[in-house]
């Protein structure tokens with residue numbers, strides 16, 4: 293009887309914890325922020341994407357947890373555009389490209405995988421076979437891309453962090 297009660301209590305505690313685990317947001321997770329953040333401004337963080345579509349792929353993420361673009365305070369628009377410009381300039385200096393693709397997936401049907409609004413900023417490079425290069429990128433956008441090797445991710449984070457520390461101007 294006591295053993296049965298213990299099992300019931302254990303199952304209840306486990307069941308109560310499940311929804312909490314289910315609501316965990318990767319972009320609010322301190323471990324993810326510590327591992328992937330390269331820059332922080334008043335209201336945003338820039339995180340290196342753990343499964344980059346191209347080398348240097350960054351995510352612009354508001355610090356406050358809001359799920360959809362339409363939940364984001366419109367007053368943050370200017371800060372977001374300034375940040376986008378700043379990351380693009382980092383691409384120019386570190387990756388020698390001025391070309392970028394900006395993607396925002398809003399909602400499940402659009403393919404949003406993390407329920408915390410975010411903007412993908414992907415450095416794009418010129419190729420002899422540009423159409424094939426576009427196709428490769430858009431296939432990765434649609435179907436996802438392979439996660440980085442942890443050491444590779446660490447190197448990208450260190451590279452961009454050092455750049456932003458040395459280039460503190462907007």
Ligand SMILES: [Zn+2]
Pocket residue numbers: 317318319320356357358407408
């Ligand atoms: Zn979040």
